[in-house]
Amino acid sequence: MEQWSWPPRYDESYRPEPGQRFWFPRRETMPAQERDEAILARIREVMAYAWENAPFYRRKWDEAGIHPSSVKSLSDFEKVPVVRKEELRADQAAHEPFGSYLSVPVSEVKHVNGTSGTTGRPTAFGISERDWRSVANAHARVMWAMGIRQDDTVLVASPLSLYWGSWGAYIGAERLGARVFPFGAGTPGQTARTVHWMRQMGVTVFYGTPSYALHLAEVAADEGVDPASLGLRKLFFSGEPGASVPAIRSRIAGAFGAQVYDSGSMAEVSPWMHLGAASDEPGVLCWQDLVYTEVCDPVHHHRVEYGAEGTPVYTTLERTSQPMIRLLSNDLTRWEAPSAARGRSYPFLPNGIYGRIDDMFTVRGENVYPSAIDDVVMAADGYGGEHRIVISRESTMDSLAVQVEYKDVPEPSLQAWAGGIAEKLRKVLGVGAKVVPVAHQTFDRTEFKARRVVDDRDLLRRLGSAS
Ligand code: 8LH
Numbered sequence: 001m002e003q004w005s006w007p008p009r010y011d012e013s014y015r016p017e018p019g020q021r022f023w024f025p026r027r028e029t030m031p032a033q034e035r036d037e038a039i040l041a042r043i044r045e046v047m048a049y050a051w052e053n054a055p056f057y058r059r060k061w062d063e064a065g066i067h068p069s070s071v072k073s074l075s076d077f078e079k080v081p082v083v084r085k086e087e088l089r090a091d092q093a094a095h096e097p098f099g100s101y102l103s104v105p106v107s108e109v110k111h112v113n114g115t116s117g118t119t120g121r122p123t124a125f126g127i128s129e130r131d132w133r134s135v136a137n138a139h140a141r142v143m144w145a146m147g148i149r150q151d152d153t154v155l156v157a158s159p160l161s162l163y164w165g166s167w168g169a170y171i172g173a174e175r176l177g178a179r180v181f182p183f184g185a186g187t188p189g190q191t192a193r194t195v196h197w198m199r200q201m202g203v204t205v206f207y208g209t210p211s212y213a214l215h216l217a218e219v220a221a222d223e224g225v226d227p228a229s230l231g232l233r234k235l236f237f238s239g240e241p242g243a244s245v246p247a248i249r250s251r252i253a254g255a256f257g258a259q260v261y262d263s264g265s266m267a268e269v270s271p272w273m274h275l276g277a278a279s280d281e282p283g284v285l286c287w288q289d290l291v292y293t294e295v296c297d298p299v300h301h302h303r304v305e306y307g308a309e310g311t312p313v314y315t316t317l318e319r320t321s322q323p324m325i326r327l328l329s330n331d332l333t334r335w336e337a338p339s340a341a342r343g344r345s346y347p348f349l350p351n352g353i354y355g356r357i358d359d360m361f362t363v364r365g366e367n368v369y370p371s372a373i374d375d376v377v378m379a380a381d382g383y384g385g386e387h388r389i390v391i392s393r394e395s396t397m398d399s400l401a402v403q404v405e406y407k408d409v410p411e412p413s414l415q416a417w418a419g420g421i422a423e424k425l426r427k428v429l430g431v432g433a434k435v436v437p438v439a440h441q442t443f444d445r446t447e448f449k450a451r452r453v454v455d456d457r458d459l460l461r462r463l464g465s466a467s
């Protein structure tokens with residue numbers, strides 16, 4: 001296998017010929033079974049390393065009666081207890097600043113990123129130079145599979161702050177040899193400037209969130225610029241569901257006249273692009289030799305069969321500064337077995353990550369994912385660019401309303417328009433939803449990750465507990 005060592009060591013001068021399909025042909029196309037054997041050996045090395053260097057893991061595994069040497073198969077590995085984000089947060093509070101899962105001396109931490117900390121204590125990511133380079137090499141590989149090349153100019157259009165997403169895209173594009181344009185996102189008036197700079201710089205590739213790409217397309221139109229005239233070849237995304245949601249991806253592809261690629265998992269397990277598309281179709285491959293992904297049942301955390309739904313559990317195979325061993329995502333996906341037809345012998349998530357378990361809600365006994373609603377409403381002709389999903393409680397029953405912006409729908413047709421969407425929602429979700437048309441530009445747009453669900457039941461719960 002090409003450049004497969006522990007600790008990882010990459011030849012920074014290596015780059016395939018532009019016409020070559022694979023960055024590392026052997027690693028990407030080898031029989032999955034053979035790769036799994038190599039992954040098992042690597043997992044044992046990573047676990048032994050964590051046992052030696054990270055008190056967090058030694059404590060956790062001691063309590064569970066697990067020693068790295070007891071993991072003799074990938075089935076044994078399923079018995080290793082998962083790590084939850086709350087544990088990382090608590091461990092960092094007790095062992096500032098990087099937690100007792102930091103496995104290198106603090107002096108080796110050369111980059112600090114972090115979670116936004118909008119909910120709970122923020123988590124710091126302490127990244128060694130070695131890990132920073134491994135992430136750059138991994139991301140270059142995945143971006144190569146998307147068809148990004150040296151002559152591309154890559155716009156990083158997400159906040160250049162603590163967010164790993166932006167930096168991960170930046171260093172990947174840089175390692176690949178492309179021109180990188182870190183314009184960022186999130187400051188007032190920036191989006192209109194983005195449109196003009198994109199034109200001037202001849203940007204060919206966009207990176208950001210799907211919500212932001214749609215907002216950018218709207219702003220371009222308001223500025224009198226057809227987004228399709230901007231010259232983008234490709235857009236790749238992470239951070240939220242969208243690039244694998246058919247209605248969203250076709251809106252983006254249609255607006256920009258370009259190809260759409262999904263990618264992304266969690267900042268903690270960077271290289272987060274280890275879930276990444278290698279074709280202009282919905283879904284992502286699990287690049288198992290970078291981060292070993294197990295789609296698991298959410299209760300016992302054992303792998304589910306291919307074809308089934310579960311929550312991804314991630315194990316980094318190249319990280320030395322803060323290795324993540326069985327980090328529980330609490331996201332939702334369905335996975336499929338590796339297939340030669342896809343060119344790369346990795347498992348596949350055909351619908352990408354379609355939501356978080358916490359974001360799933362139940363209305364009259366049916367589980368509903370916000371992204372399923374997005375897919376229906378955003379496919380409607382006359383969709384005005386934003387919507388909100390409102391869950392409330394009428395007496396003892398939960399009810400669902402979707403407020404949908406409309407554009408160019410004549411007033412007299414509005415009720416019929418809303419009725420058409422409601423009918424499709426009923427078919428897809430299995431429960432009725434009230435569709436309320438609202439005027440274009442009623443709702444704020446986001447430059448980052450969208451929050452479209454308004455749960456009025458929380459308010460009722462809070463009022464209930466206050467009384
Ligand atoms: C996704 C996706 C996706 C992330 N489809 N949901 O952007 C990549 C990394 C850096 C990132 O967003 O990390 P962060 O901020 O820790 O958020 C992770 C969560 O974001 C993840 O658990 C998912 O719920 C969501 N997410 N990429 C759908 N392609």
